Amino acid sequence: MLAALYACLLLAPMAADAATTITLQWDANTEPDVLGYVVRYGTQSGVYATEVDVGKTTSWSVPLGTPGTTTYYFVVQAYNSTSRSDNSAEVFTSVTNPIPNPVLFVDRPGPSTTLPTDFLIAGWAVDLGAPTGTGMDAVHIYAYPSTSSSPVFLGVASYGGARTDVAASVGAQFMNSGYTLPIVNMTPGSYNLVVYGHSTVSNSFSIVRSTPVIVTATPPVVGTLLAVDTPTPNSVITGALWVGGWSIDLRSTTGTGVDQVQIWAYPSPGSGALPTYLGFAAYGARRDDLGAAFGTRYTNSGYNLTATGLPAGIYDVVVLSRSTVTGGLEGARVVQVNVQPAVLMSIDTPRTNTTISAPFNVDGWALDRRATTTTGVDAVHVWAYPNPGSGTPAVFLGVAQLGMSRPDVGAAFGSQFSTSGYHLAIGALTPGVYDIVTFAHSSVSGTFENQQVVRVTVQ
Known part of the structure; x- marks a missing residue:
């Protein structure tokens, strides 16, 4: 016993x-x-x-x-x-x-909206029962065609976008609760878009919301209109990414009805990776074609933005325009591109997230694959951005010395690039945290086409 x-x-x-x-x-x-x-x-x-x-x-x-x-x-x-x-x-x-209390909203598209074949799904999701954080860690989105019971998985939304409105309503811990998913080349038809939120409280997809939409290749010409003229869908981008087009709001009684255009780049579409904010486009370029089509007050409705430094990969480029009639970001278009930069560069020293002391050196390499005889890079400028994200003005550290021997780069890309190294000695820098950024100027295009950044602490 x-x-x-x-x-x-x-x-x-x-x-x-x-x-x-x-x-x-x-x-x-x-x-x-x-x-x-x-x-x-x-x-x-x-x-x-x-x-x-x-x-x-x-x-x-x-x-x-x-x-x-x-x-x-x-x-x-x-x-x-x-x-x-x-x-x-x-x-x-x-x-x-914790007791689960999931909440999820689909902000766009609205119910029964007629959409183009490219559009943006956006909203927010939280679990109010979470002791910390937003209580959500994933948002999956499906489209259920009206002609079939088999859903189409559209992708994992990018989750974690700042939502000050949500924080003001339910608490600061729920600030980063926004989700977005760009859609491209959607087959025209009627769909029920279904959004599933995964709660960290219940460890399950505990909340579902849906919205019916109609997707058409010829959306109605009403309200806020937005077009992306360049890049064209599935373009291969070897240099700077230039995004241009136009946007107007036909409900406006004065002006173009649009006062702001934002541009974002979503890497690995549908993966849930967070987007890169490319910036506000310059808005107000003359577009006589728009003035002729919709009225002279819409003539100055063009926008453009040039972006550099995106790593190689597939991106959904999302353009959003703000209406002066409603004050909301009502226009949304998406174009997918393949970024394969011709100008390649690297910062070898200092390494990112290291602590260094002045004086120190900035060393690396830069080349333009389009060049036929030289390295294709005729200047590298080096800047230091103090207290990254604070808005403190950058410090110009200097123009790097070019022509440094890099047999490893020559072995990888061709012997003409064996002298693609650059070097800059930095004498003094006030102690603090900095983003050290190098910009490569292409002798082929005559522009600064790429950049690299490392974050360091100078003691």
Whole structure:
């Protein structure tokens, strides 16, 4: 007959939003034929609905995720090849877990909207039961065609965008709760767009919202209009990314009806990766074609922006225009491009996220693959941006010396690039955190086409 056990209970820290982990420990039986132990537990004293054979160990942990406050009761039994011991003394603990309270909104497109084949889905999602953070960690979006029961997976939305309106409404911890997903080349038809939010409180896709839309190749000419003339869909971008087009709001009684155009680049479309903000486009360029088509007050409705420094890859370029009639970002168009920069460059020293002391050197290499005889880069300018993100003016550190020997680069890209190295000695820099940025000027295009950045702490 196996002797009964003595068990004690340890309450471990919360392992995740969704569950508290309980660790149970007990004294080992002294009998030599003990093969292992069984943990029995339940939510009523003396009633153990769950049994787990934990093997020959004297501790065991289990996540208990029932929302709210629940009391759990535990006993342990030892066993050999023929029998089990009596229950150990019962131990118990009360576990309090967050109660899920998911909230999700689809801000755009609105219900029953008629859309072009490229558009943007946007909104916000939180779980108000989360003790910290937004309580959401993923948003998946599907399209259910009206002609079929089989959904189309549109992708994982980029989640974590700043939403000051949400923070003001439900609390600052829910600030970064916005989601967006650009859509390109959607087949025309009627759809129900269905958005699923994954809660960290319940560890499940616990909330669903849907909105019906109509996708057409010829959307109605009403309200805010926006077009992307360049780049064209599926363009291969080897130099700077130039985004240009026009936007107007036909509801406006004065002016073009648009006062702002924002441009974003979403890497690896549908992956959930956060977008890169490319900036505000210059707005107000003369477009006589728009003036002729819609009226002279819409003549100065063109926009353009030039962006450099995007790493190679596929991007959804999203253009948003703000209406002066409503004050909202009502226009949205998407074009997918393949960025394959011709100007390549690297900062070898200093390395990013390191602490350095002045004086120090900035070294690396830069080349333009379009060049036929030289390295294709005739200048590298180096700047330091103090306290990144603060808006403090940048410090120009100087023009780097070119022509440094780089046989490794020559071996990788061709012998003409064996002297593509650059070097700049920095004498003094006030202590602090800086983004060191190098800009490469192409002798082929006559423009600064690429840039690299490292963040350092100068002591």
